[in-house]
Amino acid sequence: MTRTIVAMSGGVDSSVAAALLAQAGEDVVGVWMRLHDVADSVSEFKKSCCSLDAAEDARRVAGQLGIPFYILNLEREFARGVLEPFLAAYQEGRTPSPCIDCNSFVKFGALLGQARRLYDAEFVATGHYARRVTRSDGRAELHRAKDGDKDQTYFLYGLRQDQLAASRFPLGELTKPEVREVARSLGLATAEKPESQGICFVPGGDYREALRERAGWNPKPGAIVDADGTRVGDHAGSAGFTVGQRGGLGVALGAPRYVSRIDPISNTITLGRREDLETTTIELSTVSFVDGGPPSADEFRAEVRIRHRGEPIAGTVRPAESRARPRRWIVETDSPVWAAAPGQAAVLYDGERCLGGGRIEPAATASATSSSTSSATAAVA
Amino acid sequence: MAIYLDHAATTPLRQEALEAMLPLLGGTYGNPSSPHSFGRQARKALDEAHERIAARLNCGPRELVLTSGGTEALNLGLKGAAWAGRARGHRIVTTRVEHHAALHALRYLEKFGFEVIELPVDRYGRVDPDDVDAALTERTILVAIGLANNEVGTIQPIAEVGRRILTHAPKGCLFAVDAIAAAPYLPLDVDVLGCDLLAIAAHKFEGPKGVGALYVRKGTTILAQQQGGSQERHRRAGTEDVAGAVGMAVAFDLAAAERDATARKVRKQRDRLKSALLALDGVELTGHPRERLPGLLSVVIGETDGGAVVTKLDLDGIAASVGAACTTGSLEPSHVLTAMGYPEDEARGSLRISIGRTTTDDEIDAALEIVPRVVVSARAAASVLAADPLSEGVLM
Numbered sequence: 001m002t003r004t005i006v007a008m009s010g011g012v013d014s015s016v017a018a019a020l021l022a023q024a025g026e027d028v029v030g031v032w033m034r035l036h037d038v039a040d041s042v043s044e045f046k047k048s049c050c051s052l053d054a055a056e057d058a059r060r061v062a063g064q065l066g067i068p069f070y071i072l073n074l075e076r077e078f079a080r081g082v083l084e085p086f087l088a089a090y091q092e093g094r095t096p097s098p099c100i101d102c103n104s105f106v107k108f109g110a111l112l113g114q115a116r117r118l119y120d121a122e123f124v125a126t127g128h129y130a131r132r133v134t135r136s137d138g139r140a141e142l143h144r145a146k147d148g149d150k151d152q153t154y155f156l157y158g159l160r161q162d163q164l165a166a167s168r169f170p171l172g173e174l175t176k177p178e179v180r181e182v183a184r185s186l187g188l189a190t191a192e193k194p195e196s197q198g199i200c201f202v203p204g205g206d207y208r209e210a211l212r213e214r215a216g217w218n219p220k221p222g223a224i225v226d227a228d229g230t231r232v233g234d235h236a237g238s239a240g241f242t243v244g245q246r247g248g249l250g251v252a253l254g255a256p257r258y259v260s261r262i263d264p265i266s267n268t269i270t271l272g273r274r275e276d277l278e279t280t281t282i283e284l285s286t287v288s289f290v291d292g293g294p295p296s297a298d299e300f301r302a303e304v305r306i307r308h309r310g311e312p313i314a315g316t317v318r319p320a321e322s323r324a325r326p327r328r329w330i331v332e333t334d335s336p337v338w339a340a341a342p343g344q345a346a347v348l349y350d351g352e353r354c355l356g357g358g359r360i361e362p363a364a365t366a367s368a369t370s371s372s373t374s375s376a377t378a379a380v381a
Numbered sequence: 382m383a384i385y386l387d388h389a390a391t392t393p394l395r396q397e398a399l400e401a402m403l404p405l406l407g408g409t410y411g412n413p414s415s416p417h418s419f420g421r422q423a424r425k426a427l428d429e430a431h432e433r434i435a436a437r438l439n440c441g442p443r444e445l446v447l448t449s450g451g452t453e454a455l456n457l458g459l460k461g462a463a464w465a466g467r468a469r470g471h472r473i474v475t476t477r478v479e480h481h482a483a484l485h486a487l488r489y490l491e492k493f494g495f496e497v498i499e500l501p502v503d504r505y506g507r508v509d510p511d512d513v514d515a516a517l518t519e520r521t522i523l524v525a526i527g528l529a530n531n532e533v534g535t536i537q538p539i540a541e542v543g544r545r546i547l548t549h550a551p552k553g554c555l556f557a558v559d560a561i562a563a564a565p566y567l568p569l570d571v572d573v574l575g576c577d578l579l580a581i582a583a584h585k586f587e588g589p590k591g592v593g594a595l596y597v598r599k600g601t602t603i604l605a606q607q608q609g610g611s612q613e614r615h616r617r618a619g620t621e622d623v624a625g626a627v628g629m630a631v632a633f634d635l636a637a638a639e640r641d642a643t644a645r646k647v648r649k650q651r652d653r654l655k656s657a658l659l660a661l662d663g664v665e666l667t668g669h670p671r672e673r674l675p676g677l678l679s680v681v682i683g684e685t686d687g688g689a690v691v692t693k694l695d696l697d698g699i700a701a702s703v704g705a706a707c708t709t710g711s712l713e714p715s716h717v718l719t720a721m722g723y724p725e726d727e728a729r730g731s732l733r734i735s736i737g738r739t740t741t742d743d744e745i746d747a748a749l750e751i752v753p754r755v756v757v758s759a760r761a762a763a764s765v766l767a768a769d770p771l772s773e774g775v776l777m
Contacts, residue, residue: 029696034710055710070692071710081771105771113772117762118689119696162775 003027003121004168007107008062008069010054013127013171015061015190016179020170021125022065023186029121030062030069033111035078035102036201060189074110081105083201087215090207090239093262094343097155097359098199103128104158112166123168128152131172132164133353140164142290142354147175154308157347157357161292208240222267224251227260227276238267244277244339258339261362278336282306283320284346284358287329294319294329295355302348302355304331306340312349313337329358383698384744388737389531389562389677390702395587395739397635398628402589405624413621414610423623430626437637438579438596439570446595446613447626451561451582452482454595457617458578459486459525461603462555463495466522469553474516475525476500476508476537477720481705483525483559484716496520505669506535506721514545523555528574529563532704532717532733533668534677536567543575555601561585561593565636565738566644566674577601581633583625587738588632592625639738647676647736650745654678654734657753663760667718667731676736679704681723682756685763687731693755699748702733732756 006018008030021028032055055071062069082101089096107126115121129145130153142164145151159167171179183191198205211217219237226232233251235241245259251271260272282304294300298319303312315333319326331346340346340360347357385393405426411419413427431442438445448454463473475487477499487497500512513524524546529536539558546556557578560569565586571579579596583589597603597616609618636643655678658664663683682690687703688710694701704715714728734752736745 032710068696070695072692073688073710073712075712077770105773109771109773112776113766113769114689114762116776117765118693118759120693160775163772166776 001027002123003029003115003119004123004125005029005031005111005115005119005121006067006125007111007127008032008058009127009196010057010061010190010193011127011196012183012188012190012193013129013179015058015127015188016174016182017125017127017170018061018067019065019182019186019188021168022067028065028067028125029119030058030065030067031072031111032058032069033078033106034071034073034075035106036075036083057190057193064186064188072111072114074106077110078102078106078201081109083214087211087217089343090211091215091217091264092343093238093264093362094359095242095341096343097345098201099155100158100345103156104163108159108163108167112163116166123166125168125170127171128156128169129171129174129176130156130169130354132167132169139291143172144349144352144354145169145171146173149309150176152308153349153354154305154310154345154347157290157345157354158288159290160288161290164290208237211239220267222269224249224269224271226253226257227270227272232271235269238262238264238269241269243341262342274338277339279340279363280315280333280336281363282331282333282337282340282346283361283363284329284331285327285361287327287356287358289356290354291356293325295350302331302350304333304337304346304348306337306346306360307344317348327358328361383695383700384747385700386734386736386740386744386748387700387702388565388740389534389585389674389733389735391584391590392565392587392737393739394584394589394628395632395635398588398632401631402624402628405627409623413623414612426627427621427623430623430630433630433634434594437569437633439572440596441599443614444571444596444599446597446616447621447629448593448595448617449591449622450593451480451559451580451585452593454580454582454593455480455482455557455559455561456486457606458557458580458595458597458603459483459523460490460606461616462523462557462578462601463487463490464604465602466553466555469551470518470520470522472496472498472518472521473523473525474498474500474513474521476502476527478502478506478508478530478532478535478717479525479527480531480559480561481716482561483527487525502720504722505672506530506533506667506717507669507672508537508542510538510541510545513542514549517546517550517554519551521550521554523557524550525557525559527559527562528567528569529560529674530668530717531562532715532731533679533721534562534674535668536563536672536674539574539576547575562674564633566640566647566676568637568640571596571598578603583629583632586632586636588629589625592622592629594629636738643738644675647738647740650736650740650742651676651678651734653745654736654748654752657749658756661753661756661760664756667721667723676740678734678736680732681718681727682730682732682760683727684767685730685756685760687729689763690730690732690756690759693759694752697751697755699751699755701752702735704731704733 008014082098086096086098112124129150131143133141133143202210223231224233257271261270313333315331317331320328320330342362348355409422411423413424435442498516555577558576561582564581577598582593664680667679714725718728
């Protein structure tokens with residue numbers, strides 16, 4: 001029988017993903033990935049999805065389901081695929097997207113590789129809300145989940161065709177309330193567990209601390225300037241900021257100001273009015289397409305999301321470089337998007353189908369760039 | 382049906398022990414401290430358990446303190462001896478390869494001003510008796526050494542260490558022997574060993590879990606580590622697990638009676654597996670080649686994660702271990718292999734297969750087919766994964 005490894009986080013979603021496969025009589029193996037040493041702190045970081053309590057929950061559910069369960073240590077793989085890019089991004093004035101990297105390089109990267117090569121498994125299943133649709137020609141497409149509000153394709157756009165073909169998303173056709181219902185009806189230990197919040201490896205959400213501890217970040221004070229270049233204040237270290245951030249600037253000007261640009265070289269934070277952060281042109285780097293290539297070699301129409309749960313904005317996508325398989329593309333949106341934060345993902349859709357995406361590059365000149373709402377956080381799944 | 386080759390972690394409860402325990406779990410429920418007929422009945426069973434174990438250790442029944450297992454026996458023995466000896470000194474000598482139940486108990490004592498000397502071991506995990514000698518000072522109150530190592534099976538020159546202590550240690554310095562891993566296979570005569578304290582755990586020799594014993598030589602004072610009633614001659618408060626004690630006594634008695642035959646059998650089975658594994662590329666025996674427990678085979682597999690091997694073995698129906706039973710997925714290499722001089726990367730490739738009295742030749746035949754295959758494929762997979770750990774290349 002074909003074996004599937006289920007990445008169980010100890011949350012209700014992956015518990016139910018495992019349950020659905022197990023109930024179908026499949027050869028299912030549950031694993032909990034130990035990704036970082038935050039896992040050593042048992043109860044201090046209860047809110048984190050990665051504490052040992054979570055491993056215990058996953059183990060308990062696997063026991064209830066009667067499936068084998070193992071803890072796999074992927075600390076080194078996580079450090080290389082997620083943590084190092086995360087810390088580097090902040091130091092380059094970008095807003096990192098650790099959950100996307102975790103999917104591409106850990107869950108459907110390192111874990112899938114081990115599943116295939118070490119454990120005779122064909123598939124890796126997760127509790128993501130997404131759908132894999134197999135086309136008549138045998139190729140796999142990534143589609144938005146039935147529960148549009150929970151849809152997590154934004155975090156999965158980076159999967160290659162071979163990765164997607166080896167992935168399973170048992171929750172794709174379910175809504176969150178239905179998932180809870182399954183968990184309750186099976187009496188799973190995690191049925192009533194609250195949603196996990198925040199970045200799993202940054203307990204308490206203070207990524208500045210993580211920067212200091214893990215990347216040896218030594219914050220250097222610098223200037224905060226207004227759009228016209230006037231120095232309006234000082235900051236204690238530019239890696240502490242995110243484009244689109246409003247609070248915590250220590251600057252009082254007439255109209256509300258937002259971080260519009262972070263320049264790690266000159267160590268300068270540039271502010272702008274709300275409208276200064278609007279743009280209709282987004283340049284993307286490290287673009288990948290789920291199908292292996294773009295729908296069209298020159299330009300194509302698509303909807304773009306520049307944040308998880310962001311509104312899809314229609315636009316035209318064209319290559320920004322003239323090479324065989326361009327990695328840099330430009331999205332011209334029909335209407336402005338606000339606070340496109342460098343480093344965050346812009347994900348391309350054709351209706352329900354996720355085509356792929358890339359990382360937002362800083363705008364060529366001042367004016368328009370940025371992140372999520374008013375808080376300085378990385379987007380998390 | 383899966384094949385159990387992890388007898389160093391624990392063993393199945395043997396039928397005779399189970400049958401002896403059943404009346405104590407059912408009908409005979411009295412508290413051994415009670416003065417009435419119910420209590421007397423339980424007391425009689427408890428006394429007999431003491432006597433039966435004592436006979437096999439060559440000690441008196443009242444020199445035995447029954448505990449909740451090996452960890453408690455070690456904690457009680459080591460902490461109890463340290464505190465009782467506090468007036469005479471604060472120095473404790475041990476080795477770097479002790480089980481965590483001993484090592485962590487001693488490190489805990491360091492917080493209270495005790496000085497713990499952890500002696501090095503050689504490539505095979507053996508301590509040099511001369512090093513023990515050299516570490517003994519006028520302030521040394523306790524020497525604690527494991528008779529056999531639970532991870533690599535190496536047997537320490539314990540009688541020689543005992544002689545050194547007898548001749549060179551200050552008066553009152555106690556010698557504690559952790560015999561937990563050794564108990565199923567090595568004769569445990571407290572006079573031959575020359576020890577003052579000795580710990581055993583029932584579940585390592587087909588007795589029940591949650592029961593152990595600490596031998597305390599007559600005239601030796603240890604401080605009780607839990608307070609309450611006067612059970613076990615004031616050394617271990619708490620109502621006794623009579624059924625557990627009886628189960629342990631039966632299992633220990635039988636294990637001792639059958640010791641030579643069992644050792645011969647498991648050694649033969651172990652050697653078949655050993656030849657097959659050591660014939661593979663990149664597989665190296667850990668621990669002493671001869672002075673080792675007969676049922677224990679421990680190796681390191683080059684450039685391979687032992688955890689992955691154990692996981693795949695489990696999926697293929699073989700229960701083995703990386704060494705100590707670790708469940709948190711920590712990358713921390715084994716302190717035993719580290720002390721033996723294995724660098725972190727090599728230590729990570731550890732695999733322990735431990736055979737028991739109940740292991741059949743058919744099971745070894747099956748293991749001979751499965752284990753080498755899994756080791757070879759895991760090693761091949763490891764080299765592919767090392768080249769592309771995040772699967773950035775297209776998966777086949």
